[in-house]
Amino acid sequence: MPVKQKPSGARKVLKAPASYKIGPGKEAVQWIDDYVARSAPELHSAAHALRRIVKKAVPKSQEAVNPWRIPTFYFHGPLCFLMIGKHHITFGLPRGAWLKDSAGLLEGTGKNLRHVKIKPSSQINEAGLRELLQESAGINRESPLGVAMRPKK
Numbered sequence: 508m509p510v511k512q513k514p515s516g517a518r519k520v521l522k523a524p525a526s527y528k529i530g531p532g533k534e535a536v537q538w539i540d541d542y543v544a545r546s547a548p549e550l551h552s553a554a555h556a557l558r559r560i561v562k563k564a565v566p567k568s569q570e571a572v573n574p575w576r577i578p579t580f581y582f583h584g585p586l587c588f589l590m591i592g593k594h595h596i597t598f599g600l601p602r603g604a605w606l607k608d609s610a611g612l613l614e615g616t617g618k619n620l621r622h623v624k625i626k627p628s629s630q631i632n633e634a635g636l637r638e639l640l641q642e643s644a645g646i647n648r649e650s651p652l653g654v655a656m657r658p659k660k
Contacts, residue, residue, distance in 0.1 A: 531569030531581060539570055539578040546591040549627040553596055556631055557589055564640040582644050584652030596625040598636070601652060606642050610635030 603621020
């Protein structure tokens with residue numbers, strides 16, 4: 508019996524990430540510490556500063572790692588996340604499109620998500636980020652998000 512072969516143009520079906528979610532708790536904090544340590548050294552201080560800003564702006568938020576292995580802060584669902592690239596940190600807000608952004612920090616054109624790119628040479632606008640985080644926390648408190656960053660029903 509002949510063996511069937513995949514057509515040459517067949518696409519591989521990608522499954523949703525395995526449940527890598529960690530935390531909130533000490534294990535998540537350690538995982539995120541290791542994640543930051545593996546990044547470009549010039550981004551370490553910015554990553555630590557962002558984590559401090561989130562903890563000050565929303566003291567009851569908790570660090571965790573979402574199912575896609577992205578460091579995420581939770582407060583009634585995902586509040587914000589940070590992804591460290593080679594040359595900058597993407598600091599994302601799942602409900603960024605809903606925020607006022609009086610400091611003009613947010614970038615992006617998606618339906619909900621907006622982000623701030625933090626580069627090693629740039630100053631972090633702590634007051635502007637704090638305002639965005641507090642507004643986002645208020646929205647999450649009123650209408651919590653699920654892990655998939657969709658409103659809970």
